[in-house]
Amino acid sequence: xxxxxxxxxxxxxxxxxxxxxxxxxxxxxxxxxxxxxxxxxxxxxxxxxxxxxxxxxxxxxxxxxxxxxxxxxxxxxxxxxxxxxxxxxxxxxxxxxxxxxxxxxxxxxxxxxxxxxxxxxxxxxxxxxxxxxxxxxxxxxxxxxxxxxxxxxxxxxxxxxxxxxxxxxxxxxxxxxxxxxxxxxxxxxxxxxxxxxxxxxxxxxxxxxxxxxxxxxxxxxxxxxxxxxxxxxxxxxxxxxxxxxxxxxxxxxxxxxxxxxxxxxxxxxxxxxxxxxxxxxxxxxxxxxxxxxxxxxxxxxxxxxxxxxxxxxxxxxxxxxxxxxxxxxxxxxxxxxxxxxxxxxxxxxxxxxxxxxxxxxxxxxxxxxxxxxxxxxxxxxxxxxxxxxxxxxxxxxxxxxxxxxxxxxxxxxxxxxxxxxxxxxxxxxxxxxxxxxxxxxxxxxxxxxxxxxxxxxxxxxxxxxxxxxxxxxxxxxxxxxxxxxxxxxxxxxxxxxxxxxxxxxxxxxxxxxxxxxxxxxxxxxxxxxxxxxxxxxxxxxxxxxxxxxxxxxxxxxxxxxxxxxxxxxxxxxxxxxxxxxxxxxxxxxxxxxxxxxxxxxxxxxxxxxxxxxxxxxxxxxxxxxxxxxxxxxxxx
Numbered sequence: 297x298x299x300x301x302x303x304x305x306x307x308x309x310x311x312x313x314x315x316x317x318x319x320x321x322x323x324x325x326x327x328x329x330x331x332x333x334x335x336x337x338x339x340x341x342x343x344x345x346x347x348x349x350x351x352x353x354x355x356x357x358x359x360x361x362x363x364x365x366x367x368x369x370x371x372x373x374x375x376x377x378x379x380x381x382x383x384x385x386x387x388x389x390x391x392x393x394x395x396x397x398x399x400x401x402x403x404x405x406x407x408x409x410x411x412x413x414x415x416x417x418x419x420x421x422x423x424x425x426x427x428x429x430x431x432x433x434x435x436x437x438x439x440x441x442x443x444x445x446x447x448x449x450x451x452x453x454x455x456x457x458x459x460x461x462x463x464x465x466x467x468x469x470x471x472x473x474x475x476x477x478x479x480x481x482x483x484x485x486x487x488x489x490x491x492x493x494x495x496x497x498x499x500x501x502x503x504x505x506x507x508x509x510x511x512x513x514x515x516x517x518x519x520x521x522x523x524x525x526x527x528x529x530x531x532x533x534x535x536x537x538x539x540x541x542x543x544x545x546x547x548x549x550x551x552x553x554x555x556x557x558x559x560x561x562x563x564x565x566x567x568x569x570x571x572x573x574x575x576x577x578x579x580x581x582x583x584x585x586x587x588x589x590x591x592x593x594x595x596x597x598x599x600x601x602x603x604x605x606x607x608x609x610x611x612x613x614x615x616x617x618x619x620x621x622x623x624x625x626x627x628x629x630x631x632x633x634x635x636x637x638x639x640x641x642x643x644x645x646x647x648x649x650x651x652x653x654x655x656x657x658x659x660x661x662x663x664x665x666x667x668x669x670x671x672x673x674x675x676x677x678x679x680x681x682x683x684x685x686x687x688x689x690x691x692x693x694x695x696x697x698x699x700x701x702x703x704x705x706x707x708x709x710x711x712x713x714x715x716x717x718x719x720x721x722x723x724x725x726x727x728x729x730x731x732x733x734x735x736x737x738x739x740x741x742x743x744x745x746x747x748x749x750x751x752x753x754x755x756x757x758x759x760x761x762x763x764x765x766x767x768x769x770x771x772x773x774x775x776x777x778x779x780x781x782x783x784x785x786x787x788x789x790x791x792x793x794x795x796x797x798x799x800x801x802x803x804x805x806x807x808x809x810x811x812x813x814x815x816x817x818x819x820x821x822x823x824x825x826x827x828x829x830x831x832x833x834x835x836x837x838x839x840x841x842x843x844x845x846x847x848x849x850x851x852x853x854x855x856x857x858x859x860x861x862x863x864x865x866x867x868x869x870x871x872x873x874x875x876x877x878x879x880x881x882x883x884x885x886x887x888x889x890x891x892x893x894x895x896x897x898x899x900x901x902x903x904x905x906x907x908x909x910x911x912x913x914x915x916x917x918x919x920x921x922x923x924x925x926x927x928x929x930x931x932x
Contacts, residue, residue: 340401340437342670347395348441349386352665355425355434355651362650362661366643368428372456373662374494374652375438377419381664384417387440389876392448395439396423405436406454408475410465411495420467420495422475424455428647438664445686453477461513462635467496472506480514483507486616486630493527493578493631494652502537502625505617510610514635516542516549518608523636525582525648529629530556530575538618539581539626547607550618551583553626560590560602567592567602575628580649586639596649598642685884692881693859699852703845703888710841710892713834714899721831721906727772728913734769735778739920742928753782773827773910774917780823781921784816785929808929813922820918827914831907838903841896849889856882 343350355373357364377384387393391412396405407423428434452475456463463475464482472482484506486498498506508514516522528539533555540551550561556572558581567590573579582593590602615633617625632652640648650661692700754766769775788808808816860878 408452497631500616544611596646845892849886852885
């Protein structure tokens with residue numbers, strides 16, 4: 297039998313399980329009530345039923361939005377996702393289920409994720425828009441949340457047009473990785489800034505430059521077109537601080553920030569000055585070369601010009617310092633450095649400056665709508681959880697599998713015993729009801745049992761006729777006690793016969809002494825104990841499942857967590873994506889232990905109650921049987 301502390305611990309486990317089950321059931325009910333029907337009346341058809349949620353992203357270039365009347369082309373738009381506009385709990389932890397569809401709900405747009413942090417609920421996603429309408433609205437649809445696991449589908453190289461030759465987000469695992477198709481990784485780096493303009497940026501100190509190696513895709517021919525753009529935040533006003541430099545065979549292209557004034561120097565020529573930039577404030581700087589004219593844009597507006605063609609430059613480039621001489625290097629933050637082989641239009645540059653910024657105008661230009669829920673079948677939700685468990689099981693260690701296999705064995709053994717016990721209790725209950733029905737017929741007059749013939753006892757004085765009735769009745773423990781008691785009574789009556797004084801009479805006088813009644817009662821209680829042992833046999837396996845299942849699960853979880861942290865310590869990668877799979881796999885062992893303990897506890901409680909009822913019936917019958925026998929066979 298279970299001790300009180302074991303029952304208390306098991307009850308707490310069951311309570312937690314019931315609370316979880318209630319929450320899960322409520323979630324399903326709310327989902328069925330709120331998401332069971334499509335909520336996109338008047339909108340385009342749903343793209344794929346596997347996705348449960350979508351959001352409309354509106355790019356508004358009208359006067360109420362970005363106020364861009366000229367053609368923009370096919371820009372790459374930055375989507376800033378946070379708690380206010382995106383439900384991270386409804387998406388995959390690594391953003392693998394993210395899909396962005398064009399307005400036709402058929403074309404999947406190329407995108408890539410610069411940063412996805414489901415712990416801080418923050419993400420930066422770049423998506424290529426095929427064509428942004430001028431002075432109007434362009435809509436795309438962001439889908440997330442799937443009923444089954446889907447592979448991550450993102451392609452940084454396809455997220456930019458073919459004219460984009462270099463993109464440094466400074467937020468990848470390798471901070472100098474090129475997100476464009478060129479793949480020109482830079483050499484050297486400043487200090488990484490985690491909370492920069494868009495994710496991670498770079499802090500330049502004016503002494504440690506970033507070098508872009510020579511690459512055929514980055515070569516500039518004399519008089520060619522190009523666009524250089526970057527977000528900069530000067531730390532202070534500096535004199536002729538070099539932001540970008542490129543020199544080759546006597547030609548040079550230098551970008552400086554002189555007392556906050558961005559300038560371009562080609563040879564000895566220098567662009568006209570404009571208003572200085574404020575230190576400590578982000579500014580979008582873009583420089584285009586086209587048809588012998590250099591144009592400087594600040595925050596999307598034309599800032600300065602220089603009548604000079606682009607020189608032929610094929611060598612490396614330097615960010616944050618001049619490649620020659622001892623000039624001052626730029627000190628401040630840098631993010632989203634890009635080079636293109638064409639002169640971007642003023643509309644394109646304004647669009648980039650506004651959409652990538654963090655001002656209120658960015659929200660007017662690119663707005664993210666509310667969630668729209670698709671039609672989800674209940675079976676799909678169940679399959680989603682099954683698939684999640686399948687995915688989690690892939691990260692289980694050998695120790696975890698050993699624990700789950702052990703829990704599985706306990707569950708199988710406990711299930712077999714529980715089913716067998718319930719079937720046995722049902723059988724003896726039915727048999728006892730049949731026996732008690734016959735017992736009530738002869739309990740008031742036991743004369744029918746006076747015969748020494750054993751058939752009179754088996755058939756209960758002839759009231760239980762038919763093999764089927766007798767077979768059913770004989771399965772009852774009450775009948776076995778009755779038979780045992782009758783045999784004891786008959787044996788004693790035969791031993792204590794008293795012959796009448798009339799020699800011609802054959803009548804015997806029968807009676808039981810008080811000691812005989814006590815002996816019969818003791819024999820019946822011995823039979824009761826054997827029946828109780830039979831009823832309680834093998835219930836120990838259910839108690840092992842109740843007490844041992846959670847401990848086995850806890851053992852597997854502790855070992856899994858220990859191994860996960862050991863691997864993290866060895867690899868040095870402290871990220872949610874590296875920790876979560878191992879922790880989830882480890883917790884699966886605890887789930888397995890609880891999945892064994894909870895059903896075993898329910899089954900044990902139910903079976904124990906049924907057994908107590910059966911024991912009570914037997915004790916009551918013994919008392920009644922002894923009383924009836926003592927009354928019928930009273931001593932003269």
